[in-house]
Amino acid sequence: MSASELQRLLDQGRFVVTAEIGPPRSASGEPIRKHAQSMRGYADAFNLTDNQTAMSRMSSIASAAILVQEGLEPVIQMTCRDRNRIAMQSDVLGAAALGVRNVLCISGDHQTFGNQKEAKNVYDIDPIQELMILRRMRDEGRLWSGDQLEVAPQLFLGAAANPFADPFEFRVARLAKKVKAGAQFVQTQSIYDMERFERWMEMVRERGLQEKVHILAGLMPLKSHKVALYMKTKVSGMSVPDPIIERMKAAKDPKGEGVRICVEQIERLRAIEGVHGVHLMAVNWEEIVPRIVQEAGLRSR
């Protein structure tokens, strides 16, 4: 069984690029294949979101399987919202059998954000516990119950981190907990407030966490002034500084400006000790990823 390509690149010390692909609200895999075509060579791995914002879409595992067929490296996101520990372990086994090696363990947007607010959430376990369970499956070859697995999954375990949520001073402590629970890489919430991120990274380095976990800085290119404002005011756990809002407002070509901001951010991030890559979340705008990667001078994969 082959190991994670993403893990190999990171362990080699390569500055990686991961990009997010939103699975379609469709029973056809074509949209995934299309994204795969256009982004091939522009990112090292691709995150498949798991019913993002609590709206039903094609499953992240199925979408990932299509990417594997296309010869690309998927990262599946697995929320605690929709599965209890039984489903979680079974899904991970299935995903591994289909060639998935990277799992991002997250709590998931609360169902009240979605279009089926009345759904019962699961939250049998939380993401830290998810990491613990998956690590045991991999390292001990056992289910959480202790039962032996015939073949253990090979997994590269990831977690999310939000440097912009509160309480700020506890954020790094919680990251440490995730690392302790088994996180090997971390993808952050999209960063606009570079100062706050840098402060957070300082705190990460104080604890030496950057030695233990690969931090991939999350970036979401802005499409318009409206989107920027929305991010600032409507999205919980997001900090968008005013100068960025102003730039988007003043821009004649807002999309171009969004790309420029993103590229500048990548440059700045590359200089930060402990940041081992970027994670591009171009929600509903996946086609812009190649241009950003190109302009950021990261097109060599």
Added chain:
Amino acid sequence: MIIGAQKPLKEICSMLEGHQNILVAGCRSCVAICLAGGEKEVGVLAESLRLHSDLHGKGWRIDEVTVERQCEKEWVRGVSEKVGDKDAVLSIACGVGAQTIQALYPQVRVMPGLNTSNMGAPEEQGVFQEKCGGCGDCVLHLTGGICPIVRCAKSLLNGPCGGSQNGKCEISPDVPCAWDEIYQSLKRLGRLDMLDEPLPPKNWLPSRSGGPRKIVNDQALFTIEEKALRGKRE
């Protein structure tokens, strides 16, 4: 205590359709204190139903009773005369009370006039906040005296999630983030170290997930011998 809120009057009226002799039954315990099902509410609801009946020529006969604790057989048995000739009891106690009445008076239809919601406490007069999830395996000693099971929208045991902002939960700026509160509480207590270790997946067996729960207190329980000596008392 148990927190509940009355169902809309229209829903209650349609529930009672087809019945004649109706008893509105309240309770002097939790639901009285959460201002939903005490004697006063019994009075208001009964009066509303009489008005409804008179206006629409239903001919309902509405009687009222409020028992000390509708969840206890002895109290509920005590009102057998009131229940006797009725063909429906509208209980505005919690779901426990309504079921106790049904269990003791199988010939009468019991209707719930209340939506039983949660275990909580009055924040201030008229404001009732859920506080305990009844998970059967309390972790308050680990979480600064704040319950993450019900007060965190996701019941996270290792929070807060990324949606925590300014002490508020991502689901609404009106909802406090339980994990922010836990953090602040442990900080005040000088025990932030308790957050260093991840809490493992929780045993939900003692919770509702484990099926209907029953607690047997051996000390209180009458033994078979005692029962034999006591004889049947009801």
Added chain:
Amino acid sequence: MSARGRMGVVICAWAGGSPGKLGVHSLAEQARTLDQVGPVEIIDRICSPVGQEKLGALFRSGEADRFVIVACSAFSKETLFRELARASGINPYMVELADVREQSAYVHDPQKALEKAHLIMEMAVARSRLAQEAPVQVRQSRSKRALIIGDGACALIAAKHLREQGIEVALVTEGSGFRIPDRLAKQREAFERDIDLLSHDPGFVIHAQSRVIHLAGRLGDFSMSMSSGQSTQVVTCGAIVLACEALEGDSQTGPPGDVSELESVLAGKGVLPESIVVLAEAGQEWGADAGAFVRGMRAAMNFKMKRPKAKAYVISRDIVSPGKWESEQRMAQDLGIIFFRSNERPKMVDAKHWALKDQTLGDIVIEAEAAYTTRHPKYDPEGIARVLGVPVGPDGTPVTLEPRLRPEETMRRGIFLCSSSFEPSPMETIFTDALSVTSRVAEALLGHELLGGVVTRVDQEKCSACLTCVRSCPYSAPFIGDKGKAEIPIEDCQGCGICVSLCPSKAIDLYHYGDSQIGASVRVAVRGGAQ
């Protein structure tokens, strides 16, 4: 024959306003047919001395234990009838009043008025049938000392009069002693004599440079803590008088002249103008609170009383005269004072003319020889009221119990208020205020206080100890007692009935206004007495 449950019905021959205006005989006949009704009498003017004698005789006759008096509006007579009942051995709250004059004879044509009077009487009879003897307690003050808060003329006069009645007086002031305002210079000599007398009086103690910080206890048995710099002292007393009047020096005067100037003129300093305008305002921006409005109105009234033919205008943004001042505003209007509501502060056109924008009449120019303004006194009535635990009204000064009949009583029993408190007032007001307050204080300390009557009773069997009454009582009267159930002491209950309607367990009812009594009178009103 036992009088228990038997009811006497007494009808005033003047119930219709004058004899013969309302068919009182028809009412009497009707009354005789009603359940439980025993003696029925028509008395000529019940409130006259002769009428009172006759009523007293009926009370004492033993023929009934409850009475319905069919007469005029309950207002002033109620206390009179209750006192007479008590003196005659009848529970004062077993007396019901049926107002058939203001509520019927005065407002409807004779035929309808009589029909309605029958109903009103029957409503009272229905209430009376269900009446329960309300607990009434006679209480004597434990401490015979009065405590006065304040240091102005009002405080001085009050102290002097209380001492004359042999009542011990303690006076607390943040200043160093009494302060006599300039505007009362005429009386200065007399005041100084009084101050001198008091200073040699062993029954009078002054706590200077002291501030009240906490009050415990109740009427007859208060402990007042006061602080003077480092030390704290506790003084016990039976009653408290609030007499902190503000002096001119206490406030900032803004142009035009302060109303206190007008007061000085009225007191004889200078020439009275032919016409005046008073701007009732408070704060930085144009606008008035009730205090400012009333001060302005009173100044104009004093002027108008001195010079009835002169013109007096009061201009304000808001015409606000709540509570006890409502009747005063009516008086002011009757005196011929003209009120304008202007959205902007009036502008001076020339020495004698002011332009304003009335909210209904639009642009107006008025002629006034002299102009005055009100302003905020420096005193902190709200702070003092907070310490004393007495509710304050919208203007920040303590609310009084009954605007017309008991303007000197605050909402906390045993704490009295000189109505001129917290504002500079003319001598006449101060004098009458001080006298009426001291007589009430003397009554409270030396006489007896009637407690109870319209008070709650708790059925502890029903009480769930839910704290609703504890949380909702405006007077913090209820508490959960040793038995784990609510208790409401009759000496603290003010009889508003808020807790009664809120109690989720229906464990509280109110004497005199019981649920069944309210229900019965509504039923009679709607369906008639015969049911």
Added chain:
Amino acid sequence: MKVIGFICEHAGLPAAVLAGERGMQYSPDVLLVRLPCSGRVDVVHLLRAFRDGADAVFLAACLEKNCHHLYGNLEARKRVEQAKRILDDLGLDGRRVELFNLASNQAFKFRDAAEEMVRRVEQIGPNPLGVKK
């Protein structure tokens, strides 16, 4: 027609008395029930009046912020709102019950309140449970 007016002792009653003193005419179908404070009123009192057959019920209470018992009138407002909801739910029309805030010297406001309720009954029609004459 029957209109019940609950009058509080500190504003409704004196205003009604003043209206009487001034001979302000209003419908004799309006009958007054005295309460120590408008906060004494319970929803049950209001509902029962309608079951007894009243066509309309109103409360005459102190002005807001000027309640003799601090906030009895605000409590009364909540009771009236609850009664309105119930009447609306039952199809009896919530406009049949109303709260009027007035000052003890506002006799005209009292008279207007009484007349307003009479007008409303004329508009809405009688209470079907009313006593037929």
